[in-house]
Amino acid sequence: MTLDAGRLAILDINNRSDILPEYKLSMDVWDTEYKTWVTTKSFFDAVTTGPIKIATFGPLTSICAKPVASIAKYWNLITIASGVSSAALINRATYPHFFTTETTDITLNQIRVALLKRYNWTRVATIHYIEETDETSAKNFIADAIAQNITLVTSEAFVTDPVAQVKSIKEKGARIILLFASTENSIRVICQAYHQGLYGPHYIWFITYGHNTDWWKSNLGQGNVNCSIAEIEQVLTNYFTFNNIKLGLNPNTISGMNSSQYMEHYYSYVQRPPSLYKYFQINGYDAMWALALALNKTENILKESGSTLSDFHYKNSFIRSILFNEMSNTNFIGISGPVRFTDGARITDVGIYQCQIKNNQSKIVQVGTHFGLTEKMNIKEDEIYWISGGVPADQVKTEDSIIGISRATFLAMTVLAVLAIICASIFLVINITHRKLRHIKMSSPTINNLFLFGCIICYIAAITFGIDSNSAGGVFPPAICAVIRDYQLIIMVIFLVIFDVIYLTIWELIDPLTSKLRFLRTEAAKLRVKAANVTNGSFARRYSKNESVEKSFKRSNIDVNDGFVDQLISLIKNDVDAQAIITKIRQRRNNAPMIFKS
Structure with missing residues (x-):
């Protein structure tokens, strides 16, 4: 798709007399097989065989673009890609001559954060596939979100089945979830989200590559998941995604065609039916136009100094620096919209889309636009579909209220x-x-x-x-x-x-209880001794000689001269042995009355 779009752009450019009139663009093609080592070998094959190349077009993916963008600087080559969205390549220290016409995470993160703040979603969770591109995208978003005072509830990463990761998101109470993964890996997360109940009116998903209608149907088998299409669609009922603005009817493009004219032009050239991934080939068409316009301006500058593009070789940093500056200053209206670069990242208007599934019918609806130059966002609130009829909260809210007494x-x-x-x-x-x-x-x-x-x-x-x-x-x-x-x-x-x-x-x-208990036990022991003496018939004699016992009775407030036995009963009524002593004392009471009288 992108390759065909690039070739079609070269054909259209070569037919223009006002762009590089003294040159004919051509393109040599190497198949990278979406493998980094094959990509690296293909690049060395390209620069070691003639003719001399002046720029590289592609690769399409971020993984394959990294090795090319990192080593192309040693041959003074500009690299322009059309499908690279990773912010990892927007690094002038490592990839000094790289450009992409795809909207990068730098722009998308601004939109994500702006949308979160618009609806007061300050608690979010992220989950990404453990691969360099997705991991970098997630980390860049986390950094941007934290800088805007958005709380990261959890950040999960997975390789195989994300059961534990989705469970962690649920246990920590996250309701706004951002997913960074390819469509094949995204479907596995969505299936687990269904099994663990992370769907419904209280949950909102942000999916990176979800801008194509019914994309989950073609990826359901590839993800090797235990979910039906109907179950997957329960989770995907109203997720958000981002992409370039859908093609309009603006005729003022650099090619002179509006979107519908271009699509007819493209499909008549490739002789194939329309593809779901038409945005990639449109970006490829605009990427080739950006390179051609920069080469045209470079040629005009070189002519003023008596040189031309034909003087370029792999050690010529002068021509490369001019071409780099003209690429950085690119500004035109392409089929995919305005084309401008900042540090290699495309600055363009981005559409905010929502998947809306109603009555088993799904559609991708543009609900807003983010304008790249002004960094302003326009949302069509009446176009957004909320399951519950209102904006969901990012957490369970508790309100304290005083319930007064009447x-x-x-x-x-x-x-x-x-x-x-x-x-x-x-x-x-x-x-x-x-x-x-x-x-x-x-x-x-x-x-x-x-x-x-x-x-x-x-x-x-x-x-x-x-x-x-x-x-x-x-x-x-x-x-x-x-x-x-x-x-x-x-x-x-x-x-x-x-x-x-x-x-x-x-x-x-x-300590009244302890002292009283100690006193009662002492008196009970003494009374037992006296009772034993009474049983031997010597109660009166021994009692009269033992003044210490009488003193003890007085300390206990017991009157020994009046009602001795009755007071003695009340003192030791809880002692079983004392009760037996009292019985014997009463038996001898009549024989010794003088003891209890004055």
């Missing part, structure tokens, strides 16, 4: 809390003022006071936690309400920490 509920709970505070305060006053009463003293009044104080604080918190813009908006200004809400949690945490410190400190100092 004023009636707040007032009711406040009244109950105030009543509870009053009630707890009364109990606290009674507990403090009557703390020496026997019943209050035996109920651990200090702990009770702490509990009551804590209850009062909780009831106050119930009131303060209910204060918001709904319940207190008419009482406090919004700013004050906001401060109360902001500091409630902090104040509560500080209070709880202080309360815990005080409580633990008091508990360690008093």
Whole structure:
């Protein structure tokens, strides 16, 4: 296709009397077989055999163009290609004399970023095939996107079946996905996207080589995937892609033909039916015209210094420098649109296309245009097809909203809390003022006071936690309400920490349960000894001689002269052995009454 377009361009150029009138262009052809080593060998065969070449046309692909563009400089040859879109070759340090009429990633990345920002898509994911061209395209996009404050959720790369890579994109929640791969490798990613559910109204795909209608049908078998056409089309329902603007009817082209006239001219020349990849051959036609126009201007400049293009040889850098400058200054309207170069990359108007599949019918629709010179973008919003009827978000969005308490509920709970505070305060006053009463003293009044104080604080918190813009908006200004809400949690945490410190400190100092338990165990042991003496008939004598036991009873607030047995029962009522002792003491009570009386 491109080769035929180049030959047709040479034929048309040679028929023009105003372009290189003293020369006839010709082209020697070598088959690169789309292999780099074959391409390199073909180049050396070309420069070592006559006649002397003045430029190289092609190769078509980026992979094969790299070796030619990198070594052609040593023979002072200009390289112009028509199908190379990789930004890797737009590097004047490595490929100083390279030009391409295909839209490169440098231009496409500007459009991708502009489209993402237009719809506020700031979180994206990329997936690319591990091959130098696709990998370079992905890396260049990532660099441009990050520079524009677009977040890269993940960047995945694959060689065979991209199961893990697509799963990673799904797990990380990416909804805007950019795919850098050939059509054959793209179909494998799309199939996995179907199996893992990355399709529907919430997902948007950007596909590099998706500008031909029904391209997936011809690549389904090559991708070796387990998906039907209908399943693939569910993922491809509304993806975006980019390409040169579709041919118009502008008659002011350098060749004098509009698009329809050119297509008739081309197909009558090649004697073949139309191809889906007509854009490649159109770029080839314009690439040959760009070279011819630059050669024509170079010839005119050389004539002023008494030289011609015929003086060129592989060591003549002077003629090459003039030709390079004229190529860099190229500016004309070709069949594929405006042809201009910046550092070898074509600056042209690019169409923004969307695949739209409705009712099992697919079509590629131009929904916008990016103008190369002004770098402005025009989008036809009414032409874009959104599955859900609106622009999808790039992530699940969460919105925080304050759900206030109704004023009636707040007032009711406040009244109950105030009543509870009053009630707890009364109990606290009674507990403090009557703390020496026997019943209050035996109920651990200090702990009770702490509990009551804590209850009062909780009831106050119930009131303060209910204060918001709904319940207190008419009482406090919004700013004050906001401060109360902001500091409630902090104040509560500080209070709880202080309360815990005080409580633990008091508990360690008093420790009433441990001390009381130790005392009861000591007294129970002594009583067992006394009970044993009673059973031997010497209870009265031994008791009267042992003043230490009587002192122990006094320390326990036990009156040894009145109701001794009853008080003793209440002291050790939980001790099983003590109960047996008490039974024996009661059996001998009538025989020794003087012990319990004054």
